Structures are given as C-alpha cells and as structure tokens.
Amino acid sequence: MCDTCGCGAPPVRKITVNERLLASNASLAEHNRAHLAERKILAINLMGTPGAGKTALLEAMIAGWRDSRRIRVIEGDQATDRDSARIRAAGATACQVETGLGCHLDAHQIHDALHQLALQHGDLLFIENVGNLVCPALFDLGERLRVVVTSPTEGVDKPLKYPPMFRGAHFVVLNKSDLLPHVPFNLGEWTGYVRAINPHARILETCALDGAGVGELLAAIDGVREAFFAGVSA
C-alpha cells in the first residue's frame, strides 16, 4: 500500500448487521421470564444504592409474608455471602452470586442461580442486585417487576443523576422514612424529580427497621402478582 495516499490498500467491504447490543442477555432474560411464568413465579429485581436498606427491606418483607408466601432470594454482591446468610436467618431460601469484578447481575448468572434454587410453583423470587445505580439498569434479568430502593440520606437529586435506573423502575421505594424529620430532604422536590424521570412509577415510603409502609409494599407486590397471574393461563 502507498504511504502517501493509501492507494493499493485492500478494498473495504461493509457487512450490514443491525443487531441490538446485549441481544444474548435479552434472549436469555426472555428464557428466564418464560421459565418463571410457566411456574407462576413472580420475579422482582430489587435495585438501589449500597446502604439504601435493600436487604433490611427484604428481611421485613419475609417477616410480613411469613405465613402466606414462599420467598426465594438471589443475592448479588461483589463479595461475601453475608446477605444470603441474613436472608436465611430471616427464614427464606437464598442463593448468593458473587460478581467479583462485575458491577451488576446479568441474565446468565440468574439462569444458573435458578437451577440452584429449588423453586416451586407460585414462589416469589427476589433478586437483590449489586448495590449500584448505574450498571444494573442496563441488564434485563427476566424479572416482571423492577423495584428501586433509595433513602433520604442520599439527597433529593439521585433520580436526575441516574436517569436510566429510575426510568426503568415500576416501584420507587424511599426507605428509612423515619429519617425524614432529621435530614435536609425535601420530599416534594424528590417526588418531582422521580416523576420527571418516570411519570408512571409507583412511589412508596417504607422504614424497614420499624415496619412502617412495609404492608403497603407487600400489598403493591401482591397486586402485581395477581394481575400477572390473571394474564397467565393455568
């Protein structure tokens, strides 16, 4: 090839593809979703900041459903099985996924975890994602319901700073509501930002530690479960 003008370079040919990125994750997520639907299992992708109280909220939900629902939990963390130990202590079955350098769970990891959990017809499956407001937003796991947990100490503007996470949520939960009188957090301003990003999300307030609002969250999830099963033929 000539160094001056590039003449004599091998011809370049274009191959048209038009394929979505993460298509393999999306197809495996659909596989997970179909597998769960056949068994009437509602899967919930629980996302949020580290320290928002996702695991504490799960413990409170497990306590609230103790006599009426079988709950299975896939726990995603970069390291340790501390959260799955907490879930087992609270009375539910748990499977830990340590993501190592990974900053999110993906549909492949959930597929493997589904085979480890002895899932039964009608179970509720929670997937507690890696605490992170960025990466988990991009990866469909095969869930039916996406719940984002945040808290007043994080400030009012998280929805504006992390739009994809809040945009994809069905429920946005403001946990640690007992802190509202003690921290400079304007609830109306925060609600406005959530609405700006996601006009349709259901907004709930909870306090995992004293149980405030947890009943409403359980009822909201049960409502989704019933609507989902009504649409799935037996």
Add this chain to the structure above:
Amino acid sequence: MHELSLARDLLAAIERNLDRPGLRVVRVNLSVGSASGVASDSLRFAFRALAEGTCANGAELAIATVPARCRCANCGTVFDFGGMIGHCPVCAQLGGELVSGNEMLLQAIEVTDV
C-alpha cells in the same frame, strides 16, 4: 464499568456476523441513544483492549449518538434532546416519558481481506 460487558458482547456479535473466515475488521459502526447511559470513551477503551489478538484488533469503533425522544408529562409535546434528560421546548417542564433513546445497535462492520 458495564462498558466491559458491552464490549465483550459487541466483540461476540462482530465475530458472529463475519460472513467468511480470513477477514480483518477495520471499522465498526455503532449507534447509541443518548439516554442509554453508554459512555462512548469507556466503551472504546474496553473494546480496544478486548479486541487485541482478534479479527478486530485495531478496528475503529465509530459511535453515532442518536438524540433521545420524550413526551412531556405536562403538555404532551414530543421533543428530541441530547443527553439523558431534557426540558420541554414548549412549557419548560423537566423530563417526561421516554419514547426512544435507549437503543444500542451494531449497524455494520467494515472488513478487508487479511
């Protein structure tokens, strides 16, 4: 950080779409919606690292960012914007319902014979 996962996925999609052996990839055309949250520089960096020793070693990753489209929750105007969130040009309301802008599409691969 998730750009590493995207780059891995992209490389697999490229290798899957080559129509015969003995090709070298010189350029990859990708279009991403501005609301997708993909950091182009991070994606290029991860792709360059992963492509070493493959058919796409040294390939240029050309990323076209497509404006996102939103429906204002206040007045219903449909408007385009760059970035991840925009203001309605009619009533100045922030945000709204996203119509498009999350796409990540591998459009084409430009190849030569080795």
